Amino acid sequence: MSRQTVRIMFDTNILVSAILNNRGTPNAALLKAFESQYAVVLCDQIIDELRRVYNIKFPSRIPDMERFLSTAHYDLVTLTATDSIIADEKTIRDAADRPLLRAARKARVDILVTGDKDFLESGLNTPKILKAAEFLALP
Secondary structure: OOOOOEEEEEOHHHHHHHHHOOOOHHHHHHHHHOOOOEEEEEEHHHHHHHHHHHHHHOHHHHHHHHHHHHHOOOEEEOOOOOOOOOHHHHHOOOHHHHHHHHHHHHOOOOEEEOOOHHHHOOOOOOOEEEOHHHHHHOO
């Protein structure tokens, strides 16, 4: 009997930390997600934000970030103007983060790994929202 693939999306804050520090919890969570029972999903918004953060805060580490983006295996979901706002996205306090929830739902993501309190305190169940350490604790 084969396992069903679990689809996982990482928020920008987890990716930034994972790429900067290969010994931290975010990096360990990212490595776990590249195991065979998981499929990593990113959206264009995350990639754009990742590049903005590195350009502003970590310009000397841009090659590390670009190497990750070019070598990691992930599915890419793109939001378009025709993607409708979803009713419960208003539970995310920061309106700029709401498209991430929309992208996760569009891509049928099972788990969103984030350190963002707006997501962690939202009360949403779909996708399941976990901190990196909580994801690592899953069997």
